[in-house]
Amino acid sequence: MKRRFLALSLALAPLAGCNGNTNFWLPRNDLLPMVALDDRVAFVETSSQTAFLLDPADPSLTPRQVPVGKAPIAAVKRNGANNQLLVLTKGDRGSAKVKEVPAELDVIDAVPPLPPASPLPPLPLTGRFDGLAQSDDGRFVVLYHTPASQAQNDTALFNPNEMTLIDFKPPENPAVPKVTPKTIRSMGGVPNLILFSPSYTFTQGGRTLAVVLSQNYVTILDLDNPGHTEISVPLCPQPSGCNLTPVDAVFDPDNLNIFVRASGAKDIYQIKLTDLVAGGQTPTAPANDFLASLSMLAVGSTAADMALYGVGKDNTHLAVAAADAKSLVIIDPSTSSTVSIATSIPVSRIIPFIRPALSTTDTPRQQALLVDLLRGSTSVIFADLEEVQTTGGLPLSDYSLAAAGSQAHLFLHQGPLLDHNFVVLVANRFSGSAALTVVDLASRSFSTFDAGSALALPTFETRNPSRLWSADSGAGLFHLNLVDRANGGARLTTGETWLDQDIVAVSPLAVSSTERKSDLTRYLVVSHYDQDGVGNLTFLDAENPDRANARTAYGFLLSNYLEREQP
């Protein structure tokens, strides 16, 4: 194992041995959580207002440093095919002696653009936000005040329903982000969660909507027309005496529907959007060209989860898990008709999938895996959702898990893995027998994996080869190959790599370095304990993790230390 220390680390070496604390004189780095970009990792040090971008393919492991705004509070990778770091700063409200520094959003390219292109300048903000939400494609960003920000006292007066909408590719000038301050109506709450829709097609064009979930109401924003009026949809018949917390929303662009699930409600809220222009109306800005109407789809019990399946107009259905009632409710939103089926377990998670055709005469079937993640059930259910429409019934098949004991709680990792029709159920103890159960949805087969010691940090990598990374409580790095589509090789094979330090996080990068073509390794970044925040990472080949080829970078976050202002 090769170990490379940065120059400053070497310079500090003579001090080693003084009472065992070599860094007693150092101001501790104040870091935001590490961000894995496509081909490198990024850290933001708040005191020095610096972003460090480290390319594992860089032989010197010297991070690129980029200044950011004052008081960074959040750093995330920009979604979609954007190898960029977004850094949200709060600025400084100033004082009699200190000039105010505005908040800003910094967009930092992982790889500096080549001239004549230039990096995006910081986007000044009118509010000192602490929340950042973005669309899946990274085009839209909404900055807002989280509920936690209300407890902060670093701002004298602010509107918790103030937000800023950012369109990184506005049609009028795709090169210049459009920043639109927005204050949404307050109906007694603040944004708890912001969700982004896929594109909804209206007569006047496609729309991406932001759905803001607040206590007792939902706000809909047309991100393509940020100047348009927001739509406030209350979930309660009366302004008072109501306590509904919307927790989830699913989108049905085929039918211009949005479905909202709320804790404390025995119904699913259906927000239907009506294309006003298609209806012959000609609304003028700032009025929206669509209208929202609300109805309720009866579940009969608190909904623990919901999933939309089916495509096309009037062909989508909503599957709702009513855990308390131990039932699965299938709702046809076009008619509000419901079919309720009793389940043997209190289903809290619905994983819809399409079972491939089993023969030339067979057709793909819309099915779902029903799982209890909350109450310790040791069985799962396969449900043929399409049977609802053909027979009015819902064939259910129970499958027992080999989990040790009935108290095993399950949690689930899914997402793009569903492309492979796999679901991995992980017992919360993550050790002993049946620590892992891999469910092949198509064949309804189960593969159980035991763990000799407690596993931790399960990290799923969905790119080929799909792989589950994990660690034991020490320095052991484990992986389970789930799918190998490229060469059709064996799947469900395991491997382990022993590192020198305990593992605290595992971050597989998406691609090899886009800057240094001499090294085509796609790296796995392993984080270690880093009490002083100087930077302590190990890089491995994500395709073939091998201790022999691993490299550790330590202290790289002190690269600018000498240039910093002294405390």
Added chain:
Amino acid sequence: MNKQNLVLGALVLGTLAGCAGSSGGSIGAGSESNGKSDAAGYYTNSGGSAGPIMGVYGSGGTLGSGGTTTLPPEQKQNLDFLAPRAGAKFVYVANPTRNTVTAIDSTTLEINELAPGDSPTYLATVPGQDIALVINVGSHTLRILNGKVMNAGPIPIIAKANAIAISPDGKHAVIWFDASQVAAGTTQTKTTGSTQEVSVVDLSTTNGSVISMTVGYNPSAVVFSSDNAAAFVVTDDGISELRFANITAPGLAPLTRIDQGITSLAHTDAGVVPTPASPDTAPTTSGPSGTGGTPGLDGGLAPIDGGTAPDLGPPDTYVPSPSDTAPVMASGKPTEVSVTADGSYAVARRDGSYQVLLVNLRTQTVTALDLSSTVTDLVLLPSGNTAFAVLREESKLVSIDVPSGFTDSAHRTTWPFDGETIGSVTMSAKGRYALLYTTAIAINRLVIVDLTNESYQTVDVHKAIRAVAVAPDEKTALVLHSPPTTSGTGGTSGKGGSSGTVDDFHGYTMVELAGGREVQHETAVEPYPFAITPNSTYAFVLLRDDKAGVRIAERISLTSFVADDFALGSPPSSIAALSVSAQKVFVGQVYSEGRISFIDWVTGEVQTVTGFALNGRIQQ
């Protein structure tokens, strides 16, 4: 007479042009909004003709021979302007507390929240059209809704308004104040203003226009002439005429007083010597109760299916002499006012009176015809040329030609139905059938009079009758029965003293009018309200018992009389049929956030919209 049947009829015909809702029409609908009753009527047991009531009735108690029994008061029912109202494909729901009206498209379930003004409360639809009129109580304005679009700004109307009458052609409306709604508790108002003003709305223009007119005191009904040229407001003072072509500015509507200036009292002295009906000329029924008019006292049962309907026989022109039935010069406002097609005449009766009034609306004169006993119901043929009066005390139906029958006995025909107890009449939509029955006491018999063939048949419907409605195609009737009581309401009407059987069930009966075949359906709870589809293919009744959790809409095929149930998510409260093209009925339900189900009356598909009440709080 209980006009509940007519109110229900209004629901049935709600989507038919011509006779809907309070807008009236020449028959039925014109009086249904009145909901008048003859609650004070006395039932005199008089000799042989008293046969039908001599028996012990399930709930009616024992009527002693020769005694006088006060009939229970008839129920009065007002048209509920607060309930959802059906257009062609839209259902409109007024939300006064949120200042909105919800327009729900039954075909797409699209919910449209409209803000027509301050406290939109009273709402009515143009029959068969997606045009709704809503009274904004807070701003004393009217807003016209066309589909899901509101017409231009609210139109000022009279301050005190709680009722809307729309002409069958949908071109005019009259906004007025119905004090009876206050009395019935369906309206609460603290607004002051003249109760003698009405707003006449011209709907033929894009945004409508309003002219206020002064009418008689205390309006109680508005009816329209069949040619839609005029509306007539029934008041305590008389009948005010609103002839639309003449209304160009606010003014006093011509008023024809009822109690003053009556020009003639025809036959108060029975100027024509009556010829008592002979048994062989009296109407007969096919069952034992109808032969010869002498009722048996042995409790013989009425025929089940009516058998072959006999001819009515020669008309009986008998009018009782004054000595037998002294005319009662009743006063008070007329009830059951119907207007002839051309608007020349109106006919009316008054509660507890022997009189039938003919109002010449052109000369503003009134002719009163005293019949031989209290007139308990009065209807006008759709053609307007004949009125039918029911004399319950004598079990007679009197046909009166309009206008000649009021002055010439030769133009009157009396049809006795000895052995039957009849107090109400329900006329079919085109006037082929008159259905006679009583709702005052527990009589199980329905007399179907075929006015075309001048024949009749009696059908035993097994339970006491609460209301009757005839399908628009005049082929079937829906008979709703009175609820059972501990004393046995609904028991068989024993005609000879046999005890009625205690009946624990609610129910309704479907009757085929031509053949008299009847099919009874028992229900766990009272079936009410109901709707009949405008194409006469299905009827629907609502079954609701909140304690028992009964929440059902029951569909009955009008061809097979087979019923099937649709479970509802919440207690049903209202039902009405939309247009034939929409092919749906809507069922309004009691739910805090609002719930309406649409049932495709052919496929049985149920679509439910829940939570539309929340839409009023959406800020777009």
